[in-house]
Amino acid sequence: xxxxxxxxxxxxxxxxxxxxxxxxxxxxxxxxxxxxxxxxxxxxxxxxxxxxxxxxxxxxxxxxxxxxxxxxxxxxxxxxxxxxxxxxxxxxxxxxxxxxxxxxxxxxxxxxxxxxxxxxxxxxxxxxxxxxxxxxxxxxxxxxxxxxxxxxxxxxxxxxxxxxxxxxxxxxxxxxxxxxxxxxxxxxxxxxxxxxxxxxxxxxxxxxxxxxxxxxxxxxxxxxxxxxx
Amino acid sequence: xxxxxxxxxxxxxxxxxxxxxxxxxxxxxxxxxxxxxxxxxxxxxxxxxxxxxxxxxxxxxxxxxxxxxxxxxxxxxxxxxxx
Numbered sequence: 001x002x003x004x005x006x007x008x009x010x011x012x013x014x015x016x017x018x019x020x021x022x023x024x025x026x027x028x029x030x031x032x033x034x035x036x037x038x039x040x041x042x043x044x045x046x047x048x049x050x051x052x053x054x055x056x057x058x059x060x061x062x063x064x065x066x067x068x069x070x071x072x073x074x075x076x077x078x079x080x081x082x083x084x085x086x087x088x089x090x091x092x093x094x095x096x097x098x099x100x101x102x103x104x105x106x107x108x109x110x111x112x113x114x115x116x117x118x119x120x121x122x123x124x125x126x127x128x129x130x131x132x133x134x135x136x137x138x139x140x141x142x143x144x145x146x147x148x149x150x151x152x153x154x155x156x157x158x159x160x161x162x163x164x165x166x167x168x169x170x171x172x173x174x175x176x177x178x179x180x181x182x183x184x185x186x187x188x189x190x191x192x193x194x195x196x197x198x199x200x201x202x203x204x205x206x207x208x209x210x211x212x213x214x215x216x217x218x219x220x221x222x223x224x225x226x227x228x229x
Numbered sequence: 230x231x232x233x234x235x236x237x238x239x240x241x242x243x244x245x246x247x248x249x250x251x252x253x254x255x256x257x258x259x260x261x262x263x264x265x266x267x268x269x270x271x272x273x274x275x276x277x278x279x280x281x282x283x284x285x286x287x288x289x290x291x292x293x294x295x296x297x298x299x300x301x302x303x304x305x306x307x308x309x310x311x312x
Contacts, residue, residue: 061294068291097294104296111245151242151297176243 002029003223005047008075010036010066015052015089015199022199023049026219036069046226047084048075050091052144052197062105062147063093072098084128084222085191089145092183092193101184101193102160103152108145109176115144117211118196119171120182124164127189128225132217138171139214141196143182148195150177150184160184167192230277231305232284236293237268 005023009016020031031049032042041048056065066072072094079085079100087095095101108114117140122133133139152160157178160166168183175195183194198215207213238244244266251265271292273284284302293300 060291064291064294096296102296104294106243106297107245109243109245111249149243176245 003027003046003226004029004032004042004044005049006032006034006042006045007049007051008034008036008071009051010053010055010069010090010094012055012057013051013053013090015197018197018199019049019051019088022202022215022219023047025202026216027223034071036066036071039070039074041071041074041078045078045083047086047222048078050075050085050087050094051199052089052091055090055094058147061093061097063090063095063097066090066094067097076100079186079191082188082190084225086129086222087191087193088197088199089148089195092195093147095191095193100191101186102156103150103178103184105145105147105195106149106151106176107147108149113144113146114148114175115142117141117201118143118174118182120168120196121171123166123169124185124189126164127167127185127192127221129185129192129218129221130167131225132221140201140212141168141198141215142200142211143174143196145175145195148175148177150181150195152178157181163187165189168194168196230275230279232273232275232279233303233305234271234273234284234288234292235268235301235303236271236288236298237300238266239297239299242297 007016007020023031059065093105096104120139122137124130125133125135165185167185170180170182185192198218201212201215247265247267254262288300
């Protein structure tokens with residue numbers, strides 16, 4: 001079996017092809033491509049992926065305009081039905097702006113765009129996205145963002161930590177994120193937003209250039225969750 | 230009808246842009262600047278009679294992210310009682 005996944009492309013998305021490639025390489029099935037102006041998603045989806053990039057040129061706030069696009073109404077409805085949603089980088093920003101995930105992504109504390117491979121600590125191994133990792137394991141995934149500084153009030157942060165919803169943390173301070181949070185899960189564990197790019201760390205042939213294949217297990221975890229379902 | 234919406238980062242939310250401008254002002258020799266916070270002014274030209282609740286809804290749903298930002302609304306040239 002494969003994975004029936006849709007990758008949403010907004011104007012200004014630039015990691016949509018990488019995301020589709022990662023999904024196809026791991027699942028063996030081409031991902032469906034969906035334009036932001038579409039009102040409806042393909043039916044019977046196993047996964048919706050919101051890719052990285054600079055949707056709408058980051059106008060107003062990163063992800064704010066994309067969160068209002070027609071397809072996001074369908075994505076929110078699908079998420080409410082329990083369809084898994086993965087948002088990476090700008091996709092994470094869109095998910096917070098759409099209120100599918102708590103908090104917000106602010107400008108990096110150091111003001112600079114950060115583009116490097118980051119060490120992450122895995123904080124949750126129970127979700128369909130993270131089951132393939134070991135608890136407390138350190139993995140290496142590329143980051144490339146200007147607005148990755150995760151913010152939420154203390155109460156929300158305590159709740160995320162108490163409920164095991166911090167999927168990934170930066171192993172060392174990266175962008176000023178509250179409690180070094182790099183990725184968070186929704187209350188039902190079926191929506192994951194993360195600033196690092198797992199889709200850029202999947203190819204054994206590109207380890208030298210891209211720093212590893214630790215992102216591959218995230219996609220394998222998603223696939224395995226459907227194989228065992 | 231003109232409406233001005235002023236969107237500001239909430240107190241306690243880090244404003245690295247404001248901090249950088251603060252440093253720049255100090256570097257230029259301007260003394261006595263205690264803090265700099267940068268917000269956003271949005272000018273709307275809306276139909277006469279558009280009410281406060283509608284503008285508030287625009288702010289809450291798009292113009293501001295209330296997780297990190299507060300907003301204030303000013304009806305330009307409209308007497309206080311006429312809102």
